[in-house]
Amino acid sequence: MNAIPPFDAELLRRYDRPGPRYTSYPTAPHFTPRFSAADYRRAAEASNSDPIPRPLSLYLHVPFCLSPCFYCGCNRIITRDLERGERYLRYVQKELSHVAPLLDSDREVIQLHLGGGTPNFLKPELMEGMVQALGREFRFSTRADRDFSIELDPRSVNPEGIAHLASLGFNRASLGVQDFDPSVQEAVNRVQSVEETLAVVDACRAHGFRSINVDLIYGLPRQNLAGFARTLDTVIAVRPDRLAVYSYAHLPELFRAQKQIRAEDLLPPEMKLRLLELAIEKLSAAGYRYIGMDHFALPEDELSRAQERGSLQRNFMGYTTHAETDLIGLGMSSISRIGDVYAQNARELGAYEAALDAGRQPVAKGLKLDSDDLLRADLIQHLMCQGEIVPAALEERYGIEFADYFSTALAKLAPLEADGLVRIRPDRIEVTERGRMLMRLVAMCFDRHLDQQNEPLRFSKAI
Ligand code: SF4
Incomplete structure (x- = not known):
């Protein structure tokens, strides 16, 4: 990934769907x-x-x-x-x-x-x-x-x-x-x-x-x-x-x-x-x-x-x-990531202050990532930063058989491949030049938590 991808209005219009920005996984x-x-x-x-x-x-x-x-x-x-x-x-x-x-x-x-x-x-x-x-x-x-x-x-x-x-x-x-x-x-x-x-x-x-x-x-x-x-x-x-x-x-x-x-x-x-x-x-x-x-x-x-x-x-x-x-996130609504844990402070100022007045750390919610979350977080991180997925590296790191483990994700990826957004090679899955502006849609194929029905309410569209 380096040069700015060529513009493809037809493709961008067709794939303009809501989805997370993946500053974390799970989101x-x-x-x-x-x-x-x-x-x-x-x-x-x-x-x-x-x-x-x-x-x-x-x-x-x-x-x-x-x-x-x-x-x-x-x-x-x-x-x-x-x-x-x-x-x-x-x-x-x-x-x-x-x-x-x-x-x-x-x-x-x-x-x-x-x-x-x-x-x-x-x-x-x-x-x-x-x-x-x-x-x-x-x-x-x-x-x-x-x-x-x-x-x-x-x-x-x-x-x-x-x-x-x-x-x-x-x-x-x-x-x-x-x-x-x-x-x-x-x-x-x-x-x-x-x-x-x-x-x-x-x-x-x-x-x-x-x-x-x-x-x-x-x-x-x-x-x-x-x-x-x-x-x-x-x-x-x-x-x-x-x-x-x-x-x-x-x-x-x-x-x-x-x-x-x-x-x-x-x-x-x-x-x-x-x-x-x-x-x-x-x-x-x-x-x-x-x-x-x-x-x-x-x-x-x-x-x-x-x-x-x-x-x-x-x-x-x-x-x-x-x-x-x-x-380490500090202040209302801030998010921390420590090892395999996400923690978010109270989103509202009143609740943030009330927790501290009561002598409590103002953690309101969070998540401990399980082994599947860690694997997918790693995959999505690499995808968002390098524009590719390297199955052999994930197989070695997590002891999985990639094609088998991600069979559902790969099925979701098939139409994106048909539209030229990704290229599936023997040793890697690459986001193509055409697909780079739509990377979040590629990541969404690997997101186990995504609830398609609610996404339009929660996330912005890709374009
Ligand atoms: S964009 Fe939002 S956060 Fe930034 S200055 Fe305006 S109101 Fe404040």
């Missing part, structure tokens, strides 16, 4: 409330006693945003009261006092990510206090390749704020842009100028951020080809190392803010496809490579290199170059 809707903090503790103990304990990734969810973007599907709280950040971090500190003692103190943190919501909602002194608290509880790596990343809303951070983040050790930033077209921005309630956005990009570079990612969305209300072309040209001109180009998923029953979007402003599927085609054309011409699942990177970016080496990984934070870590 979060399959976590169970029977999973408890005691299960989390057992997973942490087991991971500490591995012969070579994995390094750690930390994720902190900061849920607050100053105003609602109408397209948003994130778990966030809209408020202009900046003091709420302080109260929230007091609770995160309480959570830390439960979590940090469970993990051996010599395990190195090689990745820290602040997501949201809007992490830069936090006042600088609060952000500093939080990073210091994490640094006291965990052993931050001092390696040059550690990743300390933060999602930034360019509307609420300035160059001084970026300098401060750099001084705290942040070296990667992900900027929400979506579209610079003023009419689109008005329709989605996110007015953000080109100038303020580019000032943040410049400041990140000036302060030594190693990598900048920009998020765009196609399929937003009122988008058109000319406006999106200008957005793409403007973004490409500053050469972000990585770009994510997401499809807008209109699911107003799930995401209340989307009810603010007027039906007459929504795009017909045909236009959505043309916008995707435009993005692919422009990113290809600018030399970007396709990493997978809406993500693109410059050839010299670490993601592209990791993909070439076969060492690319995917977790709740997206694609990453770090080898396997245990992921």
Whole structure:
């Protein structure tokens, strides 16, 4: 996988079905409330006693945003009261006092990510206090390749704020842009100028951020080809190392803010496809490579290199170059992965705080993967990162006979093979150039938990 796949409108239209994005397998809707903090503790103990304990990734969810973007599907709280950040971090500190003692103190943190919501909602002194608290509880790596990343809303951070983040050790930033077209921005309630956005990009570079990612969305209300072309040209001109180009998923029953979007402003599927085609054309011409699942990177970016080496990984934070870590999620709704266990905190702030007030770790649900889950998770991870499945490797690792074990999945795969999305060779199953934009549909064939009847309600469509 590297060059951006050619655009095939007919195929994309035909296969435009809902499906998970596979940042985990099994996916979060399959976590169970029977999973408890005691299960989390057992997973942490087991991971500490591995012969070579994995390094750690930390994720902190900061849920607050100053105003609602109408397209948003994130778990966030809209408020202009900046003091709420302080109260929230007091609770995160309480959570830390439960979590940090469970993990051996010599395990190195090689990745820290602040997501949201809007992490830069936090006042600088609060952000500093939080990073210091994490640094006291965990052993931050001092390696040059550690990743300390933060999602930034360019509307609420300035160059001084970026300098401060750099001084705290942040070296990667992900900027929400979506579209610079003023009419689109008005329709989605996110007015953000080109100038303020580019000032943040410049400041990140000036302060030594190693990598900048920009998020765009196609399929937003009122988008058109000319406006999106200008957005793409403007973004490409500053050469972000990585770009994510997401499809807008209109699911107003799930995401209340989307009810603010007027039906007459929504795009017909045909236009959505043309916008995707435009993005692919422009990113290809600018030399970007396709990493997978809406993500693109410059050839010299670490993601592209990791993909070439076969060492690319995917977790709740997206694609990453770090080898396997245990992921520790902090804050409301955050998800942890420790060894063969997923654990998710209470999704609502009230429940998150109530658990901590009662002296409990705020784990609300989770899942211990069984041997079948582990095998399929491995298969799907490799598929999403390398675009292929290697049966002999799985047979050796898991003691299975691939064709027999996956006979149902292979039957589901047959029509995709007939349509040229995958190629089944004697030694591997490859996602073809045609199939690369539809990789999640290939993964779905191997997903034992998928309940086809409910998927339209839970997941966005592939395109
Ligand atoms: S898109 Fe980002 S900034 Fe906008 S409401 Fe959602 S989380 Fe907040």
